[in-house]
Amino acid sequence: MLKNYSTKYIDTNYIVNKKNGIKYYSIDNNLLPSVTSILASTRNHHRLNKNNHLTSSMQIGNYMHSYLNHYISKSELPEERNDNYMIAKKLAHQLLDNYIINLDEIWGTEITVRYKSDYAGTIDLIGVSEDNIKIIDYKSSYRKKTKKELHEYFLQLAAYSMAHDWQFNSNTNNIIVLICYRSGDYEKIELENDEVDKYKKKWLLRLESFKELPNE
Numbered sequence: 001m002l003k004n005y006s007t008k009y010i011d012t013n014y015i016v017n018k019k020n021g022i023k024y025y026s027i028d029n030n031l032l033p034s035v036t037s038i039l040a041s042t043r044n045h046h047r048l049n050k051n052n053h054l055t056s057s058m059q060i061g062n063y064m065h066s067y068l069n070h071y072i073s074k075s076e077l078p079e080e081r082n083d084n085y086m087i088a089k090k091l092a093h094q095l096l097d098n099y100i101i102n103l104d105e106i107w108g109t110e111i112t113v114r115y116k117s118d119y120a121g122t123i124d125l126i127g128v129s130e131d132n133i134k135i136i137d138y139k140s141s142y143r144k145k146t147k148k149e150l151h152e153y154f155l156q157l158a159a160y161s162m163a164h165d166w167q168f169n170s171n172t173n174n175i176i177v178l179i180c181y182r183s184g185d186y187e188k189i190e191l192e193n194d195e196v197d198k199y200k201k202k203w204l205l206r207l208e209s210f211k212e213l214p215n216e
Helices: 035-041 056-073 083-098 147-168 193-211
Strands: 015-019 022-027 030-033 105-115 119-129 132-141 174-181 186-192
Touching (some): 035 119, 035 147, 035 193, 056 083, 147 186, 147 193
Antiparallel strands (some): 015 022
């Protein structure tokens, strides 16, 4: 557990189900669609990606998230020792050493938030630096991300920011994507204030598009 970790949230292990390719969180007797499913189903002319095959890259990403969650907030680490886990561990330490350990406070990892009865999602990391709450998402990649890919990431974080503010009466105005590349490079991409507000408005348009889908 990191020294700057001091959780401010109750563990939220909600039941998650899938229906017609959409992931739903079961919260207070409501089924709330996930942010990532909403984005996926309103992308590429509303076509869902129904490929559920777990690729090596996906497994590495899952391992990286699990390792970071345990390293930051738990007393024990996962005991996996396969090749993909070792790659994920190395990637995780890029993010830890370059940014996460330098946060003033870490309030939570893998925190599920909701916005009214519209949607829910799980935030990778919530931290504080210079008195600003940071809503943070981790990514791993072989290559640099395109502008369009970054756009989708910021929509995701804008949705989480709105949900956190609604649920906890906060005022988050910083969203950050942390990307670690297989080459060993690291990138922190941060938006603040007006840029965050712009993505919140764009997210609401995607949410409305999702509500209009025939299968929603």
